[in-house]
Amino acid sequence: MSNASAMAVRVARHPHVRFLVFGAVLMTLPALASSGIMMTSTLSTLGFTLIYAIVAMGLNLLLGYSGLISLGTAGFMGLGAYLAAYVQDDLGLGFWVAVLAALIVPTFIGLLVGVVSLRVRSIYLAIATLTISEILLKTFEQAEWFTRGTAGKQSSYPVVLGIQTDRSSMFFIIVVALVLVMMLTHNIVHGQLGRALHAMRSSEVAAQAMGVNVLTYKLFAFAVATMYAGLAGALYLFFLKSSYPSTWNLFLSLNVVAMVVVGGLRSIYGTVAGAFVIFAVPELILKELPVIGDTPGLPYIFSGVLIVVVIMFFPQGLRGLTDLLRGLVTRRPSAAASEQAPEEVAAR
Amino acid sequence: MTDVLQVEHLSISFGGLKALDDLSFTVGDSEIFGLIGPNGAGKTTVFNCITQFYRPDAGAVWFAPGADRLARAGHHGTDKVDLVGVPVHRVIKHGLVRTFQNVEIIPELSLIDNVLIGGHIDFKASMLAQMFRLPSSRREEAALREKARGALAFLSIDHLADEPAGGQPYGVRKRLEMARTLMAEPRLIILDEPAAGLNESETEGLAETIRRVRDEYGCSILLVEHDMGLVMNVCDRICAISFGKFLAEGTPTQIQRDPKVHEAYLGERDDV
Numbered sequence: 369m370s371n372a373s374a375m376a377v378r379v380a381r382h383p384h385v386r387f388l389v390f391g392a393v394l395m396t397l398p399a400l401a402s403s404g405i406m407m408t409s410t411l412s413t414l415g416f417t418l419i420y421a422i423v424a425m426g427l428n429l430l431l432g433y434s435g436l437i438s439l440g441t442a443g444f445m446g447l448g449a450y451l452a453a454y455v456q457d458d459l460g461l462g463f464w465v466a467v468l469a470a471l472i473v474p475t476f477i478g479l480l481v482g483v484v485s486l487r488v489r490s491i492y493l494a495i496a497t498l499t500i501s502e503i504l505l506k507t508f509e510q511a512e513w514f515t516r517g518t519a520g521k522q523s524s525y526p527v528v529l530g531i532q533t534d535r536s537s538m539f540f541i542i543v544v545a546l547v548l549v550m551m552l553t554h555n556i557v558h559g560q561l562g563r564a565l566h567a568m569r570s571s572e573v574a575a576q577a578m579g580v581n582v583l584t585y586k587l588f589a590f591a592v593a594t595m596y597a598g599l600a601g602a603l604y605l606f607f608l609k610s611s612y613p614s615t616w617n618l619f620l621s622l623n624v625v626a627m628v629v630v631g632g633l634r635s636i637y638g639t640v641a642g643a644f645v646i647f648a649v650p651e652l653i654l655k656e657l658p659v660i661g662d663t664p665g666l667p668y669i670f671s672g673v674l675i676v677v678v679i680m681f682f683p684q685g686l687r688g689l690t691d692l693l694r695g696l697v698t699r700r701p702s703a704a705a706s707e708q709a710p711e712e713v714a715a716r
Numbered sequence: 717m718t719d720v721l722q723v724e725h726l727s728i729s730f731g732g733l734k735a736l737d738d739l740s741f742t743v744g745d746s747e748i749f750g751l752i753g754p755n756g757a758g759k760t761t762v763f764n765c766i767t768q769f770y771r772p773d774a775g776a777v778w779f780a781p782g783a784d785r786l787a788r789a790g791h792h793g794t795d796k797v798d799l800v801g802v803p804v805h806r807v808i809k810h811g812l813v814r815t816f817q818n819v820e821i822i823p824e825l826s827l828i829d830n831v832l833i834g835g836h837i838d839f840k841a842s843m844l845a846q847m848f849r850l851p852s853s854r855r856e857e858a859a860l861r862e863k864a865r866g867a868l869a870f871l872s873i874d875h876l877a878d879e880p881a882g883g884q885p886y887g888v889r890k891r892l893e894m895a896r897t898l899m900a901e902p903r904l905i906i907l908d909e910p911a912a913g914l915n916e917s918e919t920e921g922l923a924e925t926i927r928r929v930r931d932e933y934g935c936s937i938l939l940v941e942h943d944m945g946l947v948m949n950v951c952d953r954i955c956a957i958s959f960g961k962f963l964a965e966g967t968p969t970q971i972q973r974d975p976k977v978h979e980a981y982l983g984e985r986d987d988v
Contacts, residue, residue: 555846556846561847566825577807577820578834579836588843
């Protein structure tokens with residue numbers, strides 16, 4: 369009996385189960401919208417927040433775990449979006465092929481960029497991804513057969529497993545994708561792969577001495593980040609049913625960096641929280657404020673100020689904030705341990 | 717006695733400065749071998765040439781770790797290999813592992829996860845198997861975690877296994893780095909100034925640990941160290957170098973009596 373309950377506790381504490389519960393909670397949101405408790409526009413904003421959380425999860429793997437930075441997130445996300453539209457609406461191949469294309473093609477291009485730029489020094493990845501993102505942006509504007517240029521590509525809600533989706537069911541699909549991404553990310557960072565990324569960020573020299581092939585793991589992290597961006601792009605397209613080149617600019621890439629920094633490096637839930645603060649808070653709250661609500665570029669000012677504040681005062685981001693709160697409630701056992709440390713040194 | 721490591725005629729220069737000049741020495745099986753020399757003698761350069769962080773201009777680094785470890789590194793039908801030209805991250809597969817002067821551990825990870833980094837080369841599961849936590853990858857992780865716990869226990873820090881490495885006292889972090897080297901089933905461990913930053917009693921403990929590692933793991937140890945007390949206490953043989961050149965080799969007593977060594981250390985004489 370106690371054995372069974374201990375087992376139940378273990379299952380309930382498993383991170384994957386927590387991700388599922390988190391997803392289940394998110395899935396109640398469309399019901400809130402349809403019953404009129406929440407505005408449908410709010411549901412849309414939250415849907416996009418979760419899509420950005422998926423992209424940011426990839427960048428966190430790169431920036432947080434591997435210590436690499438990409439400024440090309442928007443380009444790869446846009447490529448995913450246009451590919452999804454092209455495969456579903458122009459080629460008529462359906463939802464799954466569209467998602468697959470949005471996963472594979474950006475990852476492949478990302479790997480090529482990585483192979484060329486990561487051989488030299490990590491910072492070149494930032495430069496190379498910025499360049500490739502700008503090239504992609506220009507391509508989105510010019511390649512009208514593919515993107516309809518500045519007029520914008522129109523799409524429609526996809527048919528998934530024989531069911532015609534709408535806004536609510538697309539929201540469900542986004543939640544499923546997010547939960548899968550959270551599980552996958554958790555698996556990556558809590559095993560040998562994650563340890564190798566940690567080692568690489570901490571010291572490339574030491575990582576190599578331990579047998580970590582630094583180039584392989586940099587490419588791995590970058591490929592996963594690009595794959596998440598492609599997936600998020602496809603979801604974005606299906607949720608909004610259109611895509612314009614101007615969406616996929618540098619500001620979006622920088623906002624994703626802000627989501628990671630504000631949410632907290634190396635934190636899965638923090639990344640979701642970061643996406644909420646950077647994307648949803650300006651949309652839902654700042655725009656409604658009197659007087660300053662109409663200021664052009666207000667979201668950018670907001671995320672800019674937040675980045676500065678977080679880096680200066682809360683280097684752990686929102687994750688650090690939750691640790692702090694938890695510490696205040698439970699009288700901080702970690703602080704007691706660190707106070708003990710100097711004595712221990714002296715005693716030796 | 718068979719030699720595990722034979723360094724032959726090693727030379728390297730940096731922009732016209734000869735950092736190592738025709739240096740040769742050998743490290744025997746289960747031997748604790750010290751490399752000493754005044755500041756700037758090129759001790760760390762020797763390390764970096766052996767572990768392939770630097771590519772020497774001339775010379776060879778013959779390593780004979782036994783057939784099983786050579787097979788692990790992909791060499792078959794030979795009993796020794798020249799490490800020169802082997803990619804840095806493949807060196808550890810041969811059974812050669814090093815520590816760092818300034819203790820390169822990962823502060824964000826727990827002690828046991830830090831040790832598991834040392835077992836990186838033993839993970840055979842593919843990236844995909846690990847991303848999806850397939851049973852094969854879970855079994856492998858569990859087995860290596862057990863082995864890592866053993867390494868921590870060997871250095872008496874297993875009670876801290878799940879604590880973050882970052883907040884630990886210096887002595888613990890040093891032992892942690894040592895535990896990590898044991899994961900790779902080394903035939904030769906290279907210790908770069910292991911006594912730096914330790915107090916007298918910690919240094920005594922270190923000498924004991926070095927001997928225990930040699931005896932129980934059956935490996936050789938190459939030691940670069942400034943603390944002459946430790947070197948003279950623990951080493952079977954010592955090689956002294958100065959300005960990248962061979963100076964003298966012998967037992968601690970022979971080295972202490974060698975006039976050339978005295979000359980090289982003049983000014984730091986009270987160390988010797």
